[in-house]
Amino acid sequence: MTGRPKFTPVREMLAFQLAHARARDAVYFPLNAGEFEGVALKSAARDRAEYLRRPDLGRRLSDASAAQLKALRGRYDVAFIVADGLSPLAVHRQAPDLLRQVTAHLEGWKIAPLTVVEQGRVAIGDEIGAALGASLAVVLIGERPGLSSPDSLGVYLTWEPRAGRTDAERNCISNIRNEGLTTGAAAELLWLLMSEARSRRLSGVQLKPDGKFLPPPGIPAG
Amino acid sequence: MAFSHTIGGVVHRFDDLKTLLAKASPARSGDDLAGISARSAEERVAAQMTLADLPLRAFLEDFVIPYESDEVTRLIADSHDAEAFAPVSHLTVGELRDWLLTDQATGDVLAKLAPGLTPEMVAAVSKLMRVQDLIAVAAKIRVVTRFRTTVGLPGRLSTRLQPNHPTDDPAGIAAAIVDGLLLESGDAVIGINPASDSVESTITLLRLIDLLRTSYSIPVQSCVLAHVTTQMEAMRRGAPVDLVFQSIAGTQAANASFGVDIALLDEAWQAAREQRRGEIGENVMYFETGQGSALSANAHHGVDQQTCEARAYAVARRYRPMLVNTVVGFIGPEYLYDGKQIIRAGLEDHFCGKLLGLPMGCDVCYTNHAEADQDDMDVLLTLLGNAGANYIMGVPGGDDIMLNYQSTSFHDALYLRSLLGQRPAPEFEAWLQRTRGELPGAMARLIA
Numbered sequence: 001m002t003g004r005p006k007f008t009p010v011r012e013m014l015a016f017q018l019a020h021a022r023a024r025d026a027v028y029f030p031l032n033a034g035e036f037e038g039v040a041l042k043s044a045a046r047d048r049a050e051y052l053r054r055p056d057l058g059r060r061l062s063d064a065s066a067a068q069l070k071a072l073r074g075r076y077d078v079a080f081i082v083a084d085g086l087s088p089l090a091v092h093r094q095a096p097d098l099l100r101q102v103t104a105h106l107e108g109w110k111i112a113p114l115t116v117v118e119q120g121r122v123a124i125g126d127e128i129g130a131a132l133g134a135s136l137a138v139v140l141i142g143e144r145p146g147l148s149s150p151d152s153l154g155v156y157l158t159w160e161p162r163a164g165r166t167d168a169e170r171n172c173i174s175n176i177r178n179e180g181l182t183t184g185a186a187a188e189l190l191w192l193l194m195s196e197a198r199s200r201r202l203s204g205v206q207l208k209p210d211g212k213f214l215p216p217p218g219i220p221a222g
Numbered sequence: 223m224a225f226s227h228t229i230g231g232v233v234h235r236f237d238d239l240k241t242l243l244a245k246a247s248p249a250r251s252g253d254d255l256a257g258i259s260a261r262s263a264e265e266r267v268a269a270q271m272t273l274a275d276l277p278l279r280a281f282l283e284d285f286v287i288p289y290e291s292d293e294v295t296r297l298i299a300d301s302h303d304a305e306a307f308a309p310v311s312h313l314t315v316g317e318l319r320d321w322l323l324t325d326q327a328t329g330d331v332l333a334k335l336a337p338g339l340t341p342e343m344v345a346a347v348s349k350l351m352r353v354q355d356l357i358a359v360a361a362k363i364r365v366v367t368r369f370r371t372t373v374g375l376p377g378r379l380s381t382r383l384q385p386n387h388p389t390d391d392p393a394g395i396a397a398a399i400v401d402g403l404l405l406e407s408g409d410a411v412i413g414i415n416p417a418s419d420s421v422e423s424t425i426t427l428l429r430l431i432d433l434l435r436t437s438y439s440i441p442v443q444s445c446v447l448a449h450v451t452t453q454m455e456a457m458r459r460g461a462p463v464d465l466v467f468q469s470i471a472g473t474q475a476a477n478a479s480f481g482v483d484i485a486l487l488d489e490a491w492q493a494a495r496e497q498r499r500g501e502i503g504e505n506v507m508y509f510e511t512g513q514g515s516a517l518s519a520n521a522h523h524g525v526d527q528q529t530c531e532a533r534a535y536a537v538a539r540r541y542r543p544m545l546v547n548t549v550v551g552f553i554g555p556e557y558l559y560d561g562k563q564i565i566r567a568g569l570e571d572h573f574c575g576k577l578l579g580l581p582m583g584c585d586v587c588y589t590n591h592a593e594a595d596q597d598d599m600d601v602l603l604t605l606l607g608n609a610g611a612n613y614i615m616g617v618p619g620g621d622d623i624m625l626n627y628q629s630t631s632f633h634d635a636l637y638l639r640s641l642l643g644q645r646p647a648p649e650f651e652a653w654l655q656r657t658r659g660e661l662p663g664a665m666a667r668l669i670a
Contacts, residue, residue, distance in 0.1 A: 006633065006636045006640065007636070008633045012619070016596070016619070016621070019621075020595060020628070024590060052556065052591060053251050053254065053555065053556055054255060055255075056255075086591050144589065144626065146623070146626040147621045147626075147628065148621070149626075
């Protein structure tokens with residue numbers, strides 16, 4: 001009726017396949033904890049296949065990593081936790097820049113040793129933050145790759161982290177990537193949220209009653 | 223009540239009905255995650271053999287979730303039609319499967335039977351069926367619904383035009399709608415998932431579709447898939463609400479996690495009917511479901527995800543909906559791991575819904591962390607077309623840029639219609655023919 005093809009032309013078809021291939025590769029991109037100056041930890045999920053099937057295991061530390069953390073316990077204002085999530089690629093592309101830019105703001109904050117978790121989901125920050133003795137946990141995690149966004153990072157803030165915190169008790173900044181929210185803009189936003197969480201001693205829905213920083217629906221990071 | 227079955231001297235025991243159903247369920251990651259699946263392939267078949275010998279009447283005496291503690295169970299028990307059930311009341315689950323495949327079980331016979339079947343009976347029989355059985359039986363059943371178009375007629379395949387936009391930008395959404403209409407999509411509904419659940423943006427989007435529809439006399443119905451309470455408020459404020467949408471699940475607790483119960487849905491249904499906007503019929507509700515939703519809300523009560531899904535259809539059928547679809551691959555690999563599991567689940571859901579009398583469609587879809595790709599979706603799409611699905615989704619390019627998952631594209635629907643000789647809903651088809659010459663120009667003006 002319009003002279004338009006009734007099938008997907010080969011170029012469009014292959015462009016789609018490329019986008020999907022990149023998203024798939026992002027999920028299986030290996031996290032190289034050595035690229036971060038931090039303590040390498042592992043969740044209770046042994047590998048990617050188990051991680052994808054068992055979200056519960058990705059939310060807690062392996063026994064060895066839990067034991068390792070005990071030696072690092074202190075009293076800290078904030079703990080930054082880098083977790084691979086569903087896009088380790090995003091972590092490598094965005095997390096170093098974001099960490100550098102946000103820590104530049106944190107004069108006077110007592111910052112816990114950086115931890116880097118393999119096969120981690122968002123809630124693993126609760127266990128790590130509590131074990132470190134941090135008032136605030138900030139988890140930087142690879143988001144589930146979209147077709148044209150394989151390298152999008154999410155950040156989750158939790159005041160007084162401890163096992164059993166719900167998503168309603170967190171604040172989220174999502175879509176951190178070059179084509180979305182840049183690391184510079186994200187660092188500013190994160191700094192504002194961290195300051196507000198510290199002064200009001202809370203996080204989650206009450207921190208921003210307008211819901212602006214709530215976890216977005218439908219884009220689980222892990 | 224406990225069950226057992228002996229194979230080669232080995233006794234397999236199943237403590238109760240929900241355990242038996244879970245162990246008989248074809249393999250899927252969600253039941254593994256819940257820790258309720260069969261421990262071996264042989265145990266699964268032993269459970270299926272046990273289930274095959276179970277009389278259908280057993281499901282009227284033994285509920286997988288107690289009557290006292292779950293309103294979905296109460297709905298199932300209280301709305302059961304004993305007269306409709308009578309023709310199959312003497313059968314076991316296995317005998318029902320064989321009978322469904324006979325020529326005696328025609329579409330008309332099955333339509334009359336629907337109120338006599340419970341979701342658990344239907345889920346049970348599906349567990350004894352291979353893919354070809356699920357397709358062969360579902361293909362016999364037509365469930366026809368009407369609002370401004372007629373959906374579900376033989377030889378017809380409709381689509382939900384899904385023009386989602388990450389920021390609900392009206393221009394972006396209008397462009398996607400025009401793109402879809404030009405590719406003959408939208409005869410099931412033009413349905414937008416809003417990024418924001420606010421009443422204001424819901425009303426803005428409803429008015430946008432209504433303006434388009436009335437300006438070009440397009441026989442379609444619209445829906446903005448906000449929470450049901452948001453749509454009810456939009457109706458109170460006089461917005462043009464055609465279909466009222468809600469996600470539903472198969473347990474009271476899972477529905478509570480969606481912020482709904484039967485009383486609220488009753489209220490929404492009444493409000494929607496009072497709008498009197500349907501021109502050729504009064505099917506006003508639109509529901510979405512999907513295996514795994516009860517488990518993800520920790521509200522499954524140890525019941526397998528496919529049985530939970532079938533129970534959601536008991537909620538849906540109370541409202542004689544215009545459209546029901548299972549969003550089969552959306553939830554992720556912890557519930558349906560790969561293409562094989564997604565394909566089977568999509569066909570199970572379509573079969574169970576149709577056998578219970580629902581106008582089933584399917585969102586043939588997957589996420590990027592599932593072991594699935596476009597080939598798997600083509601397989602499911604083609605099988606569902608043969609099974610007689612009422613409708614599928616039409617998403618620009620197959621990429622939903624708001625919800626971040628892959629569904630079927632406008633072109634996928636054109637492929638299926640062409641392959642199977644299926645046509646759009648008659649009212650929509652007539653409109654396409656009427657406006658064929660001027661449509662592109664008119665549409666171009668619209669977005670200019």
